Amino acid sequence: xxxxxxxxxxxxxxAQNALGRIFPDAWNPLLNLGALGFFFYWVVTVSGIYxxxxxxxGAAQAFGSVETMTNEQWFHAGLMRSLHRYASxxxxxxxxxxxxxxxxxxxxxxxxxxxxxxxxxxxxxxxVAGITGYWLVWDKLAQYVAIVTSEWxxxxxxxxxxxxxxxxxxxxxxxxxxxxxxxxxxAVPLIALLILWVHLQRITKPRxxxxxxxxxxxxxxxxxLSLVWPATSQGPADLLEVPxxxxxxxxxxxxYPLFETLPGPVTWGSSIALLVMFLAIPWLPPMxxxxxxxxxxxxxxxxxxxxxDCPYSAITMVxxxxxxxxxxxxxxxxxxCVACGICAGACPTATPFRRAxxxxxxxxxPDLPLAAIRERLHAASARLTERPRIIVFGCGNGVPLSGLxxxxxxxxxxxxxxHLPPSFIDYVLSRDLAEGVVLTGCAENDCHxxxxxxxxxxxxxxxxxxxxxxxxxxERLRTxxxxxxxxxxxxxxxxxxxxxxxxxxxLAEERARRRRELAEAGDD
Amino acid sequence: xxxxxxxxxxxVFYAVVVLGIGYFSQRPIYEHIPPDKAQIxxxxxxxxxxxxxxxxxxxxxxxxxxxxxxxxxxxxxxRLPIRVQLVLDETxxxxxxxxxxxxxxxxxxxxxxxxxVPTGRHRLLVRLEDRGRTDRFxxxxxxxxxxxPRQNLPIDFKADxxxxxxxx
Numbered sequence: 177x178x179x180x181x182x183x184x185x186x187x188x189x190x191a192q193n194a195l196g197r198i199f200p201d202a203w204n205p206l207l208n209l210g211a212l213g214f215f216f217y218w219v220v221t222v223s224g225i226y227x228x229x230x231x232x233x234g235a236a237q238a239f240g241s242v243e244t245m246t247n248e249q250w251f252h253a254g255l256m257r258s259l260h261r262y263a264s265x266x267x268x269x270x271x272x273x274x275x276x277x278x279x280x281x282x283x284x285x286x287x288x289x290x291x292x293x294x295x296x297x298x299x300x301x302x303x304v305a306g307i308t309g310y311w312l313v314w315d316k317l318a319q320y321v322a323i324v325t326s327e328w329x330x331x332x333x334x335x336x337x338x339x340x341x342x343x344x345x346x347x348x349x350x351x352x353x354x355x356x357x358x359x360x361x362x363a364v365p366l367i368a369l370l371i372l373w374v375h376l377q378r379i380t381k382p383r384x385x386x387x388x389x390x391x392x393x394x395x396x397x398x399x400x401l402s403l404v405w406p407a408t409s410q411g412p413a414d415l416l417e418v419p420x421x422x423x424x425x426x427x428x429x430x431x432y433p434l435f436e437t438l439p440g441p442v443t444w445g446s447s448i449a450l451l452v453m454f455l456a457i458p459w460l461p462p463m464x465x466x467x468x469x470x471x472x473x474x475x476x477x478x479x480x481x482x483x484x485d486c487p488y489s490a491i492t493m494v495x496x497x498x499x500x501x502x503x504x505x506x507x508x509x510x511x512x513c514v515a516c517g518i519c520a521g522a523c524p525t526a527t528p529f530r531r532a533x534x535x536x537x538x539x540x541x542p543d544l545p546l547a548a549i550r551e552r553l554h555a556a557s558a559r560l561t562e563r564p565r566i567i568v569f570g571c572g573n574g575v576p577l578s579g580l581x582x583x584x585x586x587x588x589x590x591x592x593x594x595h596l597p598p599s600f601i602d603y604v605l606s607r608d609l610a611e612g613v614v615l616t617g618c619a620e621n622d623c624h625x626x627x628x629x630x631x632x633x634x635x636x637x638x639x640x641x642x643x644x645x646x647x648x649x650x651e652r653l654r655t656x657x658x659x660x661x662x663x664x665x666x667x668x669x670x671x672x673x674x675x676x677x678x679x680x681x682x683l684a685e686e687r688a689r690r691r692r693e694l695a696e697a698g699d700d
Numbered sequence: 701x702x703x704x705x706x707x708x709x710x711x712v713f714y715a716v717v718v719l720g721i722g723y724f725s726q727r728p729i730y731e732h733i734p735p736d737k738a739q740i741x742x743x744x745x746x747x748x749x750x751x752x753x754x755x756x757x758x759x760x761x762x763x764x765x766x767x768x769x770x771x772x773x774x775x776x777x778x779r780l781p782i783r784v785q786l787v788l789d790e791t792x793x794x795x796x797x798x799x800x801x802x803x804x805x806x807x808x809x810x811x812x813x814x815x816x817v818p819t820g821r822h823r824l825l826v827r828l829e830d831r832g833r834t835d836r837f838x839x840x841x842x843x844x845x846x847x848x849p850r851q852n853l854p855i856d857f858k859a860d861x862x863x864x865x866x867x868x
Contacts, residue, residue: 197709198706198709199706199713261725262718262721262722262725265725266721327812330812336802337810338743338745338812340812341743344743344854344856348856397715397718398718401718401719401721401722405722407725415852416851416854416867416868417850417851417852418732418851418852420733420735420850421730421732422729423726424726424730425724425725425726426724426725426728427721427724433730436732
C-alpha cells in the first residue's frame with residue numbers, strides 16, 4: 177500500500193508542478209479538486225433546474241421535449257442541457273481525482289478516516305444521480321441504461337417481479353416509472369449534498385469555492401464545449417429494437433458492458449467487494465497514530481489561539497476547570513487530532529527563550545515536544561562548523577530533508593511548518609545559533625495539514641498571532657514551499673542564501689549597530 | 701515563463717480537459733449487438749396451478765380447528781413449477797422448469813431470457829405447462845417471423861389473454 181501511495185503521490189506532485197508553471201499557485205486545479213467538485217455540483221444543479229423547466233416527464237413526451245431543447249432552443253435550454261451533461265462528467269473526474277489524491281497524500285486514515293468514509297457514499301450517489309439522469313432522456317442510450325440497470329438489479333434476486341419487465345415492450349412502459357426516475361434524479365443529489373455537509377464537518381474553514389479565476393476558466397471552457405460540441409440524443413428509444421451502437425458516457429457507464437454480460441454473482445459480488453474495500457481502505461493498514469496534543473493547564477491562559485488555528489476542529493474552548501483566574505481552557509478531542517503541532521506553534525507560551533523554567537507550553541505534542549525541538553536545534557547548531565551557518569526547519573511531508581546536513585547547514589524536523597512558534601526563528605538569530613534560517617515544507621496551497629503554510633506566512637508577516645518580532649532581520653530568513661519534489665530547489669536556495677548571508681555583516685555587528693541606533697534614538 | 705505564455709498554457713490545458721470530457725462523454729462507440737443478429741426476449745410472470753386443489757373440510761376437521769380459525773375450505777398455497785420450452789426452427793433453444801417464487805412457493809414463477817439469433821426467416825414455437833403434466837403442454841403458440849437486424853422480439857405470457865403474446 178505504501179509503494180502504491182508513494183507512486184501515486186509522485187504522479188500527482190509531477191502533475192502539480194507542471195500545472196504550477198502555467199497556473200498561479202492558488203489556481204492550480206489539482207490543489208482545488210474538492211472545491212472544483214462543489215463548483216461542478218452547483219453548475220449541474222443550476223443547469224438542471226433550468227432544463228427541468230422545459231422537460232416533459234412522460235415516457236412518450238420526454239424524448240421530444242429534449243429534442244426541442246437541443247434543436248429549437250439550442251441557445252438557452254440546449255446549451256444548459258450540454259452544460260448539465262459536461263459538468264456532471266467534470267464532477268466525476270474531479271471527484272475521482274480528489275479521492276486518489278487524498279489517498280496518495282495519506283490523508284484518509286486515522287483522524288481523517290471520517291472524511292474518507294463520508295466521501296464514499298457521495299461517490300455512489302453521484303453515480304446513481306448520473307445514471308438516472310441518462311434514463312430520463314429516453315433515447316437509445318436511456319433504453320440501454322434502463323434495461324441493463326434493471327436487469328442488474330434483478331440479478332440480486334430481491335425483487336418479487338423482474339423490474340426489467342417494465343421495459344419488455346412499449347405496452348409495458350409506464351409513466352409512473354418515469355416519475356420515479358425524476359424523483360430519484362432530484363432526491364439523490366440532495367441526499368449527496370447533505371452527506372457532503374457531513375463530509376466537511378471535521379475540518380476547519382473548508383474550501384468549497386475554487387478561486388474566482390479558476391472558476392471562470394472552468395465555466396468558460398465548459399460553455400465553449402457546450403456550444404462547439406453540444407450534447408445530443410441518440411435517437412428515440414424503441415423497445416422493439418435492440419440499441420445497437422451506443423455512445424456510452426464512459427465517465428458514468430464504463431462498467432455497463434460488463435454488467436450486461438457477466439453473471440449476477442460476479443457483478444454483485446465484485447460491486448459489494450469494491451464498496452467494502454473502499455470503506456475499509458483507512459484500515460488497510462490502520463495509521464500508527466502519534467499521541468494527540470496535550471494541554472498543560474499550568475501554562476494555558478485560555479487565549480484560544482490554538483482553537484483558532486487547528487485545521488481539524490480538534491480543539492474546543494471549555495470553562496476553566498482548575499480554578500485559575502481565566503475564563504476558559506483548551507480541550508483536545510483526541511479522536512480528531514492528527515498531531516500536526518500547529519496548536520503548539522500558535523501558543524504564546526511556546527517560547528524557547530524560557531530558560532529559568534522548563535519549556536512547557538500551554539499545549540504541546542507529547543511525541544515531539546517543543547523542548548525536544550529546542551534541544552535538537554542546539555545540537556544541530558553545535559555541529560555547524562562552516563560559516564555562514566544555516567538552520568533549516570522543515571516538516572516530514574514536504575521537501576525531503578534527509579542527508580541535507582552539512583558543515584554549514586543544520587536540519588531540525590517538525591511535525592508541520594505551522595508547528596514552529598515564530599519565536600524560534602528569533603531565538604536562532606539572537607542567540608547566534610546560525611546566521612540564517614530557512615523554513616520549508618509542502619508545496620504552496622498544498623499543506624499536508626491544510627493551514628501550516630498559511631499560518632506560518634501570516635505569523636511571519638505579523639498578520640496572525642503569535643507574530644514574528646519586528647527585530648528579526650527578514651533578510652536572514654527564507655521560506656520555500658516546494659513539496660516532495662522540491663529538493664533541488666531547496667539546495668539551490670541554500671546555495672544562494674549562503675552567498676547572500678556571507679555578504680551581510682555578522683550578527684554581532686548587526687546587534688551592535690542596532691544598540692547604537694537605539695541609544696541614539698534615546699538621546700534624541 | 702511570460703504571462704502570455706502562461707495564459708496560452710492555461711487555455712491549452714482547459715481545451716485538453718474539455719475535449720477529453722466531450723469525447724469520453726459519448727465516444728468510443730460501444731457495439732451492443734452485432735449487426736447480423738436479432739434478439740428474442742422471453743419474459744413473463746405466471747403462477748402455476750396449486751399443488752393441491754381446494755377441498756371442503758369435514759365437520760370433524762372443522763371441529764378440531766381452534767374456534768378462531770375455523771373455515772369451510774382448506775387450500776394449499778404452494779404452486780406447481782412451470783415448464784417452458786422455446787423451439788427455434790426445430791431446435792430447442794430453451795427448455796426449463798421454473799420454480800414458483802416466494803419463500804412459501806406461492807408466488808408466480810418468473811422468466812426473463814434473452815436469445816441472440818441470426819436475422820432472417822424463422823419458425824418459433826413456444827410452449828408452457830403449468831399443471832404439472834409431463835406429457836403435454838397447456839399452452840402452445842407458433843410464429844413464423846422474418847427477423848430484421850437488431851430487432852427485439854419480446855414474448856410475454858398472459859393466461860387470461862389466451863397464452864403467449866408476440867410483440868412485433
